[in-house]
Amino acid sequence: MVDMTAGQSAAVPRQIRKPKSPIARFFGRRSTIAFLMALPLILLIGVLVIYPAFYSLHLATLNKRMTEFRGFDNFSFLLFKKDAFWTVVYSSCLFAVSAVIFKAFIGFVVAHFVHNIPAKGQRKWRGMLLIPWVIPPAMSTLAWLWLFDSSYGALNWTLAKIGIGPIPWIGEPGWARFSVILVNVWFGAPFFMIMYLASLKSVPDALYEAADIDGATWWQKIRYITLPMMRNIIAITTLFSLIVTFANFDIVRVLTQGGPLDQTHLFATWAFEIGIRSGDIPLGASVSLFMVPILAIAAVFILRDINKRGNEA
Amino acid sequence: MADVTLRKLVKMYDQVQAVKGIDLEIKDKEFVVLVGPSGCGKSTTLRMIAGLEEISGGQILIDDDVVNDVPPKDRDIAMVFQNYALYPHMTVHENMSFGLRLKKFPKAEIAKRVGEAARILDITELLERKPKALSGGQRQRVAMGRAIVRNPKVFLFDEPLSNLDAKLRVQMRIEIKKVHQTVRTTTVYVTHDQIEAMTLADRVVVMNGGVIEQVGTPQELYHNPRTRFVAAFIGSPSMNFVPCRLESHADQLAVRISNEIAFFMPEQKAARYKKLSGDGQLLLGLRPEHLTDMRQHMEPGCVPFDAQLEVTEPMGMETFVYFKMNGADMCGRVNPNAGALDGGPLKMAADLNNMHLIDAKTGLVL
Incomplete structure (x- = not known):
């Protein structure tokens, strides 16, 4: 038996490999192939993200007519001479933070309700609750604009029936801020709901049963099991939403156009206002660039220990 | 507590x-x-x-x-x-x-x-x-x-x-x-x-x-x-079951499995089962350790039979042997030195002192 095997292998001629040229070897490497396959996407990102980013950096250093290099003049002008800038910083932060907190809270509560609906009816509810998120926001905001109308809007009409109002939903700075946040929460909460729902479903039932036996109340189960188990999803969703909300454009643009008195402007809408509508493109570019450090700090802060606490299960 | x-x-x-x-x-x-x-x-x-x-x-x-x-x-x-x-x-x-x-x-x-x-x-x-x-x-x-x-x-x-x-x-x-x-x-x-x-x-x-x-x-x-x-x-390998009926021969009682195979019961078992009528559907239950190789000095109540082995599983301290008895799959536990071989014949013994009779209809042990 052994002899036969040895004889057989001796009969097979050894494969002789030709020495490959350095170029052939370079293209044969797995890392090169991987790079080549990713190249179309890298090019796309280059054209659509990296080039515009550097171009706006360049623009921000020019004068209003875009003829002279002015260094950091636009930035220092915004920081020290333009009062409206600080109003925009304040209202952007207020808008992003409060909207994300409400979206996360409402998403969390609704996810729990949906999670507890028997499997049969759950699809239906999930679908219905996702509707705000799938309608293009410019369109749904238009609908909200009509709802908010102080004379003919459904909201004030309903409130008048019970003797309240009329409320200047978008006519008074405080209420306008509230309305913008409300629409953003309405639009964004379903995203949190669906993310939290997926995360809730991945928590094994046995953990809750073990907690039941250990004597945990419903609140203690949320506090000591649900929240720690969802920690990563909460962090990632919050960060993601914070960035998207901070950079929001369409809701404010449609609902208030930044008014009244520029009180509801966000970075994006204000940059648009200054750069496009007022024709000072370099200053508008500088405004939009101010978002980068603020969001970078948020990213670092939230993602700090995701890796450390990675998959613990 | x-x-x-x-x-x-x-x-x-x-x-x-x-x-x-x-x-x-x-x-x-x-x-x-x-x-x-x-x-x-x-x-x-x-x-x-x-x-x-x-x-x-x-x-x-x-x-x-x-x-x-x-x-x-x-x-x-x-x-x-x-x-x-x-x-x-x-x-x-x-x-x-x-x-x-x-x-x-x-x-x-x-x-x-x-x-x-x-x-x-x-x-x-x-x-x-x-x-x-x-x-x-x-x-x-x-x-x-x-x-x-x-x-x-x-x-x-x-x-x-x-x-x-x-x-x-x-x-x-x-x-x-x-x-x-x-x-x-x-x-x-x-x-x-x-x-x-x-x-x-x-x-x-x-x-x-x-x-x-x-x-x-x-x-x-x-x-x-x-x-x-x-x-x-309960028990592993589990108990063997083979359809059988009771037969009286003078004052002795036998379980008949097929026309060729019948085992005479030891006295205390015969006393226990003699009230049963002969025509009920019965199952003979025997654990593998009660189907052993035939030895020189068998206890009373152990009856010899010939088995045609299908498969043997040597476990070291014992060997499991698999064979058919009137169509039913059986497993026995024999001495590793008993000479059990895959496909070979083996002289075996059934220890009827440990037999069970089961009503095939109700599944109750009688």
Whole structure:
């Protein structure tokens, strides 16, 4: 038996490999192939993200007519001479933070309700609750604009029936801020709901049963099991939403156009206002660039220990 | 320390009755194992005792108190789950002390209890680790530790060893037995593995199709099964069954298996079975160790026969031989030196002192 095997292998001629040229070897490497396959996407990102980013950096250093290099003049002008800038910083932060907190809270509560609906009816509810998120926001905001109308809007009409109002939903700075946040929460909460729902479903039932036996109340189960188990999803969703909300454009643009008195402007809408509508493109570019450090700090802060606490299960 | 009593316990899922009115008394400090095939209702019964499953009918009493409507946390029980159910974001220490912390035990008391349990289970060095850094066996110990620190009235185990490999399972089985000897707490243990049931239990409860087939000590179940199901379920390899009928010859009684094969019964068996009529459908039940190779000096009651072997399985200290008897598959246990060969003939003997007769219709052992 052994002899036969040895004889057989001796009969097979050894494969002789030709020495490959350095170029052939370079293209044969797995890392090169991987790079080549990713190249179309890298090019796309280059054209659509990296080039515009550097171009706006360049623009921000020019004068209003875009003829002279002015260094950091636009930035220092915004920081020290333009009062409206600080109003925009304040209202952007207020808008992003409060909207994300409400979206996360409402998403969390609704996810729990949906999670507890028997499997049969759950699809239906999930679908219905996702509707705000799938309608293009410019369109749904238009609908909200009509709802908010102080004379003919459904909201004030309903409130008048019970003797309240009329409320200047978008006519008074405080209420306008509230309305913008409300629409953003309405639009964004379903995203949190669906993310939290997926995360809730991945928590094994046995953990809750073990907690039941250990004597945990419903609140203690949320506090000591649900929240720690969802920690990563909460962090990632919050960060993601914070960035998207901070950079929001369409809701404010449609609902208030930044008014009244520029009180509801966000970075994006204000940059648009200054750069496009007022024709000072370099200053508008500088405004939009101010978002980068603020969001970078948020990213670092939230993602700090995701890796450390990675998959613990 | 507590008794647990089940009275006419019923569990319905929609229209399906998973547990069909079982009665069981578990004495203080007793180790009772519920065993049966999947879907027999054993886990459901355990979960009802734990309070994780609603009771559709009947009563559960712990220490003479009806606990039907008492939530799990107030039943003073501890449970070890099949997949351990350790909290992944907590250290071993936090996992074990979670229940005590919720009950606001003083820190010193918590440290003392966790330390003591860790010592019993030999996991003191693991206390600061997270579950993901533990092996299966270590996780199992932590899950047991979490139960022990609570010092509950009743321990519940839901197939705790089925996620472990075969070798570790044997080791943990011994651990569990040791722990029970140290911490003598009433224990209800669910498994589908009859060997676990036999080795661990003070009393075994064999369940099938939502009802209790038989309750008894491991020895009782092995030697005096009440039904065909119990006879087949307990013991490995399981008992052989072959259709037969009774024949009277003068004052002797014989089981006839086929036209060629008939065994004369020893006297005490003949006395027991002589009242049975000859025409009922019967099964002869014989465990593998009672079908042996023919030896020089056989006990009275052992009758010889010839077998044509199909397959042999040498296990080292014994050899299992498989053959057919009147069409029925049989397994015998012979001496490794008996000369049993695949496909060869073998002179064998059936030990009728240990035979069982089963009514083929009702499945009852006669």
